[in-house]
Amino acid sequence: MAADDLIVLRPEGLYCPAGDLFIDPWRPVERAVITHAHADHARRGHARYLATRAGENVLRARLGDITLETLDYGERLRIGEATVSLHPAGHVLGSAQVRIEHRGQVWVASGDYKIAPDATCAAFEPVRAHVFVTESTFGLPVYRWPAPEAVFAEINAWWRTNAEAGRASVIACYAFGKAQRILAGVDASIGPIVVHGAVATLDRAYAASGVALPATHLATEIERGALGHALVIAPPAATSATWIRRFTTRAGPPEIAFASGWMRLRGARRRGGYDRGFVLSDHADWPGLLSAIEATGAERVIVTHGYEAPLRRYLEERGLQSGRFETQFGGSEEEAAEGEALDHSAEVSP
Ligand SMILES: [Zn+2]
Ligand SMILES: [Zn+2]
Numbered sequence: 001m002a003a004d005d006l007i008v009l010r011p012e013g014l015y016c017p018a019g020d021l022f023i024d025p026w027r028p029v030e031r032a033v034i035t036h037a038h039a040d041h042a043r044r045g046h047a048r049y050l051a052t053r054a055g056e057n058v059l060r061a062r063l064g065d066i067t068l069e070t071l072d073y074g075e076r077l078r079i080g081e082a083t084v085s086l087h088p089a090g091h092v093l094g095s096a097q098v099r100i101e102h103r104g105q106v107w108v109a110s111g112d113y114k115i116a117p118d119a120t121c122a123a124f125e126p127v128r129a130h131v132f133v134t135e136s137t138f139g140l141p142v143y144r145w146p147a148p149e150a151v152f153a154e155i156n157a158w159w160r161t162n163a164e165a166g167r168a169s170v171i172a173c174y175a176f177g178k179a180q181r182i183l184a185g186v187d188a189s190i191g192p193i194v195v196h197g198a199v200a201t202l203d204r205a206y207a208a209s210g211v212a213l214p215a216t217h218l219a220t221e222i223e224r225g226a227l228g229h230a231l232v233i234a235p236p237a238a239t240s241a242t243w244i245r246r247f248t249t250r251a252g253p254p255e256i257a258f259a260s261g262w263m264r265l266r267g268a269r270r271r272g273g274y275d276r277g278f279v280l281s282d283h284a285d286w287p288g289l290l291s292a293i294e295a296t297g298a299e300r301v302i303v304t305h306g307y308e309a310p311l312r313r314y315l316e317e318r319g320l321q322s323g324r325f326e327t328q329f330g331g332s333e334e335e336a337a338e339g340e341a342l343d344h345s346a347e348v349s350p
Contacts, residue, residue: 006082006100006107007133007302009325014109014133014304018102019082021050023109026328033084035111036095037062038176040329050077052086054122054209055094058176061205073122089113090124091282092177093206099127108296109133109304112329114281115288116148119184120177120211126295134293136306137283137330138261145261145285151278152185158257158276159231163191166228166251172239172274173259175199177282179233180206180213182259188214191229194222194247196238219246240273261285290314305330 007014013025021031028045035041035051037059042051044063051059053070060066071077073096076085086096091112098109108129115124155171162169173179175198183193183203195203195216203213222230228249238244239256247254258274261281269277284292289311293301300321303311312322 004103004105006102006105006131007109007325009327014325014327016082016100019079019084019100021079021082021084022046023098024111024329031079033086033098034059035089035098035109036092038092038112041111050079050084052094052096055096057205057208058093058202061201062176073125087127088122088125090115090118090121093121093180093209093211095121097125097127099129105130107131107133108298110135110292112137112283113292114284115292116145116281118148118181118282120180120206120213124292126292129296129298131300131302132293132296132298133302133304133325134289134311135283135329136289136303136308136311138281138285139289139303139307139311141286141310143261143264143281143285144287145264145281146279148185148280151259151280152182155182155185155257155259155278156187156190158255159186159190162255163229166249168227168230168232168247168249168254170232170234170239170244170247170254170256171259171278172234172236172256173280175235176202178259178280179203179235180211181280181282182233183213183216184211186214186231191231192217192222192226194219194230194232196232196234196243198235198238199233219243293320 007016012027012029014023021033022029023033024035024041025032030047032046033050049066049068053072056070071086073088076083083101085099089095089097089111100107106129108127112135113124159169179199193216255275257276258272259278259280262268263277263279301315302323304325304327308324315322
């Protein structure tokens with residue numbers, strides 16, 4: 001690391017000396033810039049928070065009463081000797097890349113991001129930088145996502161078929177981001193939609209932020225007779241519990257699907273005990289990572305979390321400098337250890 005690096009690794013997290021600030025720190029600090037409200041990036045205990053205005057409601061829904069200053073996307077703020085701005089990352093509502101400028105040098109820290117369209121958040125915006133600090137959750141060539149419209153068509157067809165047979169359809173997915181993206185993407189005319197309480201809490205934060213989602217019910221609110229046509233959206237933890245049994249109808253137990261980028265791998269669905277897997281991720285796939293990196297024009301790329309070795313090798317072969325920050329991101333939501341439990345070795349091209 002050179003002495004004039006704009007972002008360095010400290011025990012508390014990614015640190016910008018010029019602005020005396022941290023990006024998504026994992027230990028309590030004085031000043032935290034938060035890329036998005038997933039638990040591994042937005043933690044409690046910091047004295048002051050800076051995040052996007054679009055993400056304010058979801059951040060407060062997760063962290064409660066915090067001292068929060070917000071910026072519009074693209075708005076610039078001078079902090080110490082650094083100029084800081086936040087740019088859409090396309091990951092979840094309010095998610096941002098952090099751009100830091102100091103003495104003509106520009107560094108961008110991506111947070112988590114995706115390139116694919118998402119009706120519930122602002123689209124990823126490429127930002128030019130000298131150095132790009134990127135996530136790499138799905139940084140293997142095997143990860144290529146189908147078009148989201150095609151996945152939503154599959155989900156609708158599956159729901160319709162189950163409804164015709166009188167069986168409830170349960171989709172397990174992460175309560176923040178994925179759940180709302182699915183709600184916005186499905187055909188709500190097929191039947192009633194039930195959400196788990198954890199999803200409902202975030203739905204309210206989305207609604208307060210102006211994101212339109214279809215009407216939903218809590219499990220306690222729906223009539224027994226309507227269950228056979230219902231789509232149920234719940235976090236994975238709920239789908240193994242007794243909570244799911246209430247959706248059994250005369251036609252049988254509910255069909256249970258899982259929606260995640262990990263469903264791209266054969267065997268992941270089976271090992272999770274799901275009837276069906278939908279490949280829907282809020283992270284960039286391999287081509288998405290490469291196109292995002294190229295669009296920054298960066299000569300140096302530092303990888304924070306995920307499969308960093310294959311991505312670094314690829315970039316180095318193309319003449320870019322690469323590095324790594326050993327972070328504590330990736331411990332929650334879609335990046336969680338379920339991915340590590342999967343045997344992906346058989347499908348990874350050498
Ligand atoms: Zn995230
Ligand atoms: Zn992450």
